Amino acid sequence: MALSQDLKERIVRSVVDEGFSQADTARRFMTTEATVSRTMKTYRERGTVAPKEFTPGPAPKLEPAHLEWLRAKMEESPFLSTYELTPLFNEAFPEVAVHRSTVLRALHRMGFSVKKRRASRRKGSRKG
Template sequence: MGKSHPIALRSRVIAFVEEGHGHREAARHFRVSPRFVNNLVILKRETGSLEPRRQGHVGGGKLNAHGDWMRGRLAENGELTLDELCVELAGRGVIVHRSNVGRFLHRLGLSHKKKPAGKRTSTPGDRTGA
């Protein structure tokens, strides 16, 4: 449920559906998406509430526990790529996508090498040919 909808609207939509109207009919009636209605019905069923779910990870994600280790690894070898960090994390039992590692490093204020040696783009001065 991307956009924030006032609780009053959420209450009216749920009441309309509980009166026996279909989800698509409720979506047309209240000018909201069918997905919003579906998600709202699921939210009500699972939580008993119409309050929006908390966004983001509770506790900050699975990498938080490895922040000190990652700082240490980058201090030892600042040449590690995101992919290499992912492989090392997998060895520690943490399966995570490279983009999550990159965002985590950014939050820690750390930088990293983007590409392995040999795969780096050339500088404008060392191009050959026209």
């Protein structure tokens, strides 16, 4: 279970300002020594126990021109699979060269969905 920021700050004050040992601090706040140790390590490394700021992942590889090409291709040939579309994309934009999953995610973001074929009934009766 995550500790509240207030509790982390009180742990740091207990060790740094009030001079309690980590073991005494753990007993005082009814937590484990490992938790106090991790909290103090974070404080020593970063100077604070505040949560890290959110850092977004890598920038998308596909630019608006790429997305427009994909949209046009899907409107032109709506039954293309990503297995067929990806090589066409990589041929048109060799400087980007993306994986099939990248194309699939881009299509999903644009509102295209993958349709599965329904199983058809077999002809004749089944014996058994």
